[in-house]
Amino acid sequence: MMGMQVAPARLFYDFCLDDHVPADHLLRRIDRFLDLESVRTTLKPFYSTIGRPSVDPELMMRMLIVGYCMGLRSERRLCEEVHLNLAYRWFCRLGLDGKVPDHSIFSRNRHGRFRQSDILRHLFETVVERCLAEGLVGGEGFAVDASLIAADANKQRSIPGDEWRAKDHGADAHRAVKEYLATLDEAAWGAATDVEPKFVSPSDPAAQWTGAMRGPAFFAYATNYLIDTDHAIILDVEATRAIRQAEVGAARTMLDRTAERFGLKPQHLAADSAYGSADDLAWLVKEKQIAPHIPVIDKADRTDGTFSRSDFAYDREQDLYICPGGKHLVQYRRNFTNRRSGVTKDGIKFYRAKQSDCQSCDLKARCCPNTPRRRIPRSLVEDARDVARALAGTPAFERSRHHRKKIEMLFAHLKRILKLARLRLRGPSGARDEFLLAATAQNLRRLAKLRPMPILAREGA
Incomplete structure (x- = not known):
């Protein structure tokens, strides 16, 4: 006869959450490499010493990591999934009866102490340090590139670029507008170019109107990656306007910051021809003593049959x-x-x-x-261009050209697996936050893949 499931009438249960998370679950493999002790230390000066206890900042960090690792783009949905999913609860240290915070707590902290303390960059660099400790960074060859990410801006609500004026926006402007006005003198944003954009989004003026994807134009930001070519570990990430001058300037910023933060300087740098201007090659060769595995931008070659x-x-x-x-x-x-x-x-x-x-x-x-x-x-810096020309076609250059594809694979993973094809936050700070968290998630997933769980640990789980 047909059976019918009846809810058991037991009053007490012997339930261990750890036993119900598979040994090969992504979050279990990631958890081994995540150390958030320094998060509280970094954020402590930004909390009051009186009042009721706040939501644990480590819990918020763990929930954000779950969201970016698992492609959960909405914080409202993230809270729902953490409430229901046993593996997410285990990773966030909530147990079976731990209360999931309201989604609004992320917005309040993001616009406050998270950005004041730059905690998301601290988190990213902590993971990079773990990659270094695990021996996943060779330090011999780096690669740099940028990818466009659609902004949360609607073309239908945009205005012509010549109608937007910075002086028309005062203290009552939206947060994204204020952030852009504060970055007008920065090389990665307002000072990247003097060219007036064709369209400007009133809700997010830092987003660049671009048709670089050879399709319909759209508003976008650029995420810039500096990776080690051994295992495609992201060493630094920078958000900029979606314009070549800003992207090239970001490469210098990331190389300098990586050298200062981790003491790493590559022997060679691989990039595409967008980074092959005379000034950029001279900076690499003369100031940094880095071999440029970069095609030279040379407009002197002729195609009409006359001598070049x-x-x-x-x-x-x-x-x-x-x-x-x-x-x-x-x-x-x-x-x-x-x-x-x-x-x-x-x-x-x-x-x-x-x-x-x-x-x-x-x-x-x-x-x-x-x-x-x-x-x-x-x-005047033609000798640096000559160095780059001499390296082109060598076996080392060809290897770098092949390894540079790893950075393109990271961008594809970012958009297709982590689902960051379009930003959810606005303004330069919003783009920076999303890119840092996404790069942190990619490095953690890379650690989990390249340093798998020990066999005994998997069998005993």
């Missing part, structure tokens, strides 16, 4: 170029009373051939068919 600059040999001792016909190209052919540097405001020197040499040359049709003589530009 690479066809001219540079004589460093005499400071001149030698053309394919054996003639010299120099800056000046006479002495001036007041010596001239010949350097433009962009840091470029020009080397010119004699017009008579060019007019009588058999190679003129292949060299300068449309001008009386040939002129060659050279940057």
Whole structure:
């Protein structure tokens, strides 16, 4: 006959929550690497010494880690899931009858003591230190790149860029607007470019209107990663406007911060051609002594069949170029009373051939068919570009090019698995908070994968 389940009438239960969390559960594997003792120490100065006890900051950190590790984008839903899920309760140290805090507690702390203490960066760096202790960071090769994340901004409610004025917003402005106004002089935000955007979101003016994805344009922020190429550990993360100048500047910020915080400086840095300008290569080669495994941005190469600059040999001792016909190209052919540097405001020197040499040359049709003589530009930091050119095509460069794909895989994981394809928070601080927590979750998941649970521990669980 058909059976019917009847609720047991037992009054007391012998229930151990730890026994009901699988030994190979992601949160159990992550928990071994998470040390939040320093969270209370860091946050203690930001709490009052009187009044009723607050929600445990470690509980909030653990709940946020659950949310970002498991792709729970809503804090309201996160609280519901932690209330119902045994594994989440175990990870958050709530037991069976522990009370889950209200979702609003996260907003109040985020806009207050979390940002005042920069606790989310402290949490991220604590996890990076654990990755270092586990031997997952080689320190020989780093890679840097940026990815666009859609902002919580609606195109339909945007206004033309020439209609938005900073002076029109005062003390009654929204929080995201105030944050952007406070960052107008920062290289990663307002000072990244003088170009007026086509559209501005009144609710989140720091979000950049961009069509960089070769599709419909949208408002976005950029998350910048600096990773160690051995095991794709994220060493630093930075939020910026979705514009190349800000992204390139973030690479310098992250390299300097990683060296200061962890004492790490790579032997080489891999990146795409967006980071291959003369100034950036000179900074790496001359100031940081880091080999740039980066394609050089070089607009001197010609595609019309005439000689490019690479066809001219540079004589460093005499400071001149030698053309394919054996003639010299120099800056000046006479002495001036007041010596001239010949350097433009962009840091470029020009080397010119004699017009008579060019007019009588058999190679003129292949060299300068449309001008009386040939002129060659050279940057003041061209030697750094030469270093990058010499490295291109070497076996080490090809390995770095292959390893750089790991950072693209991290961005794909960020958007598809952690579901951070669109931001939930607004403003520079909101973007920074979300990117830090997501990078922390990715490093923790990486630790759990590369340092699995001991066999005895799995069998005994």
